[in-house]
Amino acid sequence: MLGLSALAHDPAAALIVDGRLVAAVEQERIDRIKRSTAFPAGAVQAVLDEAGLRLGDVDRVAYYWNDRGQAARALYSACLQAPANTAGFARMARQRLRGLAAPARVADGLRPLLGGAPAPPLDFVDHHEAHLVAAWASAPFDAEAALVVDGRGEVHSTSLYDLRGGPSAPPRLLETSPFPDSLGVFYGAVTQLLGYRALSDEYKVMGLASYGKPNEHWAERIGSLLRVGADGRPKVHIPSLQPENCSSAELDWLTARARRRLSGPFRDADGSFTADAYDFAYAAQEALERGLLGLLRRLVERTGATKVVLVGGVAMNAAAVGRARASGIVDELHVPLAPTDAGASVGAALAVLRRRGLPLPPPGELTDPFVGPGFGPGELRAALVASKLPFREVDGPAAAAAAIADGRLVGWFDGRMEFGERALGARSILGDPRKAETRDLINASVKRRESYRPFAPSVLEEHSSRYFATGRSRRMGEIVAVTPTAHAEVPAVVHVDGTARPQTVPKDWPARRFRALIEHFARITGVPMVVNTSFNVRDEPIVCTPDDALRCFASSGLDQLYLGDFVVDKEAFGG
Structure with a gap:
């Protein structure tokens, strides 16, 4: 079952095979256009590649919107809410009517991926139903x-x-x-x-x-x-x-x-x-x-x-x-993991499976964020060799933890990419939370974004309540008050209003090497957390491929880049 959000903001694709969420990815991560609104052909190809399938192998496609099923109600609502001016009413009516063309537009978007194979049947899911089922099934x-x-x-x-x-x-x-x-x-x-x-x-x-x-x-x-x-x-x-x-x-x-x-x-x-x-x-x-x-x-x-x-x-x-x-x-x-319209691609697929009486993935699988594209050691090495940059092979978690404790800013690229807005340990920029200047350094030299915006902590879950007013917040989904201990020990993650948006990392976190990195950092410093922000610079999506990571590293103030157990030092760029 292929789930799609498309033809608007947050386009994405998700693939469920035999009751398992095999892959999900946002189109922006593939085409490298922040907030892309392109048809998610690249995202579809990416999730199919993760499963080793072709589009012709897919039984059905679930689409996250259903103007066809609600055309009369949608047009009636448009009339009630439409502005008094004629041009505004006409524009709103055109928007509503354009939704009726969704089947043809989706078919056109998928056709280049079929390679002559017949197109899978297309099922439409009411938008709020897609959201609802994504949340309900993952609870x-x-x-x-x-x-x-x-x-x-x-x-x-x-x-x-x-x-x-x-x-x-x-x-x-x-x-x-x-x-x-x-x-x-x-x-x-x-x-x-x-x-x-x-x-x-x-x-x-x-x-x-x-x-x-x-x-x-x-x-x-x-x-x-x-x-x-x-x-x-x-x-x-x-x-x-x-x-x-x-x-x-x-x-x-x-x-x-x-x-x-x-x-x-x-x-x-x-x-x-x-x-x-x-x-x-x-x-x-x-x-x-x-x-x-x-x-x-x-x-x-x-x-x-x-x-x-x-x-x-x-x-x-x-x-x-x-x-x-x-x-x-x-x-x-x-x-849920991605409450936005990108996540509605998963919800649409789940809704159609539910409608047809087919098994759904277990809730734990639907809360695992690491369902994006992944790259093995051979692919990471090949990307580094092609870059012609000198690199070393190390114990990635231990080496990165030591570098962060020494004040370096590191890019961390490991395993399959996260689905959703948050960087949770696969595509992250990491720093030392003990130094208040870490926040300003990342903002100025790496992210190049507004100085007032805070950075999140990733903390070992068993220590979270020592620093934050929560014992569990695994996907950075809520802002909570910090404790006096946080003010004293980790000022880089404390916002001006005395809050933080923590990621608590449990012992069974799917990104095991990220958990190991924080454990190494805790052994070195006594502090069980690191600063964690998404691996990208301003106005770019989170990096997806090793080449994306290398380009971002080259153009930013990061000191080191870890691609799995391979590390590149900024000195390799001559600076």
Whole structure:
């Protein structure tokens, strides 16, 4: 079963063979275009290569969107939400009608990969169903309810489900909110107001919010765009939006009048953010969190659930997820590996398998992030030989740990690439958390990104509670408070607001050599963690291949590159 997200943002492919998730990868990692919107032909080929299959061997293709199944409702919703101006209404209607061409567009995208073989049958899955099943099937507990919150589906932007019938029963849809009444649209519009790109840079706004403080002026302005009712339901002020634009990062999501009302002196003459920008981001983040908590409480009130899954693009907001988990509204809260539309490629495949009564992968397999392309020692050596750079063979984990303890910044490339937004030990840049300057050094010489953005710690799970207000957070999915010990011992991973976004690394972590690296570092320094950020520079995707890693290493301030047990020193580049 091949799962696809395509024809919009976050294109990806996932392959399930005989009840096993064999591979999953985002298109951007293959074509090397950050936030690529290309048809995921490269991603499809990559997952097939991992399985040693051809597209003609695939039984069915599951697609993560279903305008055909909801055409009438989608067009009716478009009429209700459409702007008064004729051009805007026409654009929205065209968007809805374009979805009906998805079968032909997907077929055209897959045709070059078939080599003359017949195309597999194409199954359509409602977008929120794809999100739901990705979260439900991967939950480490028997989920009782689900909350899907994103920018938009075919019709809905928010869906609440009752799952108390169990995995064998169909989910019961309790209530929905229609696009564009959407927390995702709200936060995307805020992202644009701060000069960032919607549908990709929302996480930067979350980081910016950490520097802000409560400000009545900006809280009122944000309140004019998003309010949370007494019933817990967030409501976006629809007249402030241009709904026909809210699926494109290139167009303004807010009306000119709303932009004037909500804009402010967000940049200084030198381009740096002002205190108003920080406070505006703070107010927006606070509103998003209140909206998400309101929905979670509403779901619990309607179902009595204590075990809930949360999914959709809004679930990528780690600060909101951390607050939801700490709120005590539910006993258990699960966010899947990739809650974005990329992860809906997995969900679509799972939904079709479930629909056909076929076995699903076990939950533990669906939470293993290391399902991307992998490269053996022979391929790593061949890439190094072709680069004509001198390299040495070492014990990678031990050597890298010693280098980090000595103050070096290292690129770590080992095993199969992660699926999802986070670098979790296969494609990482690593540094010493004991030195506050590590954060600034990585930002300035490697990542070349905004200085206000923090870096995450990867900590041995059994030591996590000594440093962070969590004992388990294996995929960097939540922001939590740090302890006084963290402030004293690992300042590089403590954000300005006294929080961190940790990855806890258990003893049975699939990336065993990454766990071994942290253990070596702990033996050397007494500190059971390293700074871990994704292996890429600004405006590039995470590296996928050895050649990607070598290019990134050459153009950055990294001191060493580890490709498995091979190491290249920056001196090999003459600097």
